[in-house]
Amino acid sequence: DAGVIQSPRHEVTEMGQEVTLRCKPISGHNSLFWYRQTMMRGLELLIYFNNNVPIDDSGMPEDRFSAKMPNASFSTLKIQPSEPRDSAVYFCATQTTLGTPLHFGNGTRLTVT
Amino acid sequence: DAKTTQPPSMDCAEGRAANLPCNHSTISGNEYVYWYRQIHSQGPQYIIHGLKNNETNEMASLIITEDRKSSTLILPHATLRDTAVYYCIVRSYNTDKLIFGTGTRLQVFP
Numbered sequence: 509d510a511g512v513i514q515s516p517r518h519e520v521t522e523m524g525q526e527v528t529l530r531c532k533p534i535s536g537h538n539s540l541f542w543y544r545q546t547m548m549r550g551l552e553l554l555i556y557f558n559n560n561v562p563i564d565d566s567g568m569p570e571d572r573f574s575a576k577m578p579n580a581s582f583s584t585l586k587i588q589p590s591e592p593r594d595s596a597v598y599f600c601a602t603q604t605t606l607g608t609p610l611h612f613g614n615g616t617r618l619t620v621t
Numbered sequence: 622d623a624k625t626t627q628p629p630s631m632d633c634a635e636g637r638a639a640n641l642p643c644n645h646s647t648i649s650g651n652e653y654v655y656w657y658r659q660i661h662s663q664g665p666q667y668i669i670h671g672l673k674n675n676e677t678n679e680m681a682s683l684i685i686t687e688d689r690k691s692s693t694l695i696l697p698h699a700t701l702r703d704t705a706v707y708y709c710i711v712r713s714y715n716t717d718k719l720i721f722g723t724g725t726r727l728q729v730f731p
Contacts, residue, residue: 512664539717551665551708551721558717599664603717609655610719612664 510534512613514600520619526588529616531600532581541610542575542585543599551599557583558606590620625709630726633703639696641725643709646690652713654685656694657721658705665708665721668694699729 513532521527533540541556555565557577565575572591577583587594597617601610626644633639645654655670669676669683671692676683682695696703708724 541717541719543721550723553718553720556717563717601664601719606717607653607712609667609670610665611667614664615662 512600512602512611514598514613514616516616517614518617518619520621521590522621523591524589525620526586527590527594527618527620529585529598529600529618531583531585531613533583533600533602534611535581537602537604537611538580539603539606540577540583541601541603542583543601543612544596545599545615546596554585587618590618592620594618595620625711625722627707627709627722627725629723630728632728632730633696633699635701635729635731636698639699639703639727639729641694641696641707641709641727642691643693644691645709645711648689648711649713652711654683654689654692655710655712655719656681656683657708657710658703659708659724660702660705668707670712699727701729701731703727704729 515530539558542554543551545551554567555575560577575585597615599612599615601612603610653670653672656668657665659665668680669678671683685692706724706726708721
């Protein structure tokens with residue numbers, strides 16, 4: 509089992525550019541979560557999906573952020589346009605069913621200049 | 622979900638037991654106590670969880686008080702690789718959300 513796979517590991521982009529972060533969940537996991545981590549705000553839950561359907565996106569900071577899960581094996585988090593304050597580490601996590609432990613990927617470190 | 626309170630930092634000598642406390646005085650009957658840790662630059666790692674009974678696995682033990690208002694994570698023989706931020710989280714059994722607080726930074730020294 510390769511675990512939760514995120515790509516890229518590092519992303520450096522200029523303000524105003526579109527950024528797409530990718531996540532491949534563990535096979536058989538039905539729920540997927542996107543988190544963001546900064547020194548100031550810690551780990552924040554952005555959005556989560558259950559069976560590919562977005563359940564709660566109340567943590568998404570603004571309309572510039574969007575997330576999709578077109579199938580059970582892939583999810584994206586898109587920021588358009590990106591801003592320097594979006595610089596953070598973005599984690600994807602998955603779980604098998606309701607209430608089971610989350611398994612995290614190693615994150616994507618995003619730097620927006 | 623109930624809020625948790627943890628000390629911001631703790632030290633532990635290598636080979637000794639590390640006892641990390643957590644207060645969750647507003648916990649309700651359907652809420653579990655979860656522990657995760659985050660080693661620098663990695664994603665959080667699940668350690669253990671419990672409802673009201675004490676739990677043990679290959680990584681740690683979880684001791685929950687009888688009134689469930691506090692708990693202690695025990696790493697029986699801490700190693701340098703256990704240096705990390707440890708998060709105590711209360712999570713309802715019928716929700717998917719896992720909300721992280723600020724955690725305890727554990728430093729294991731030689």
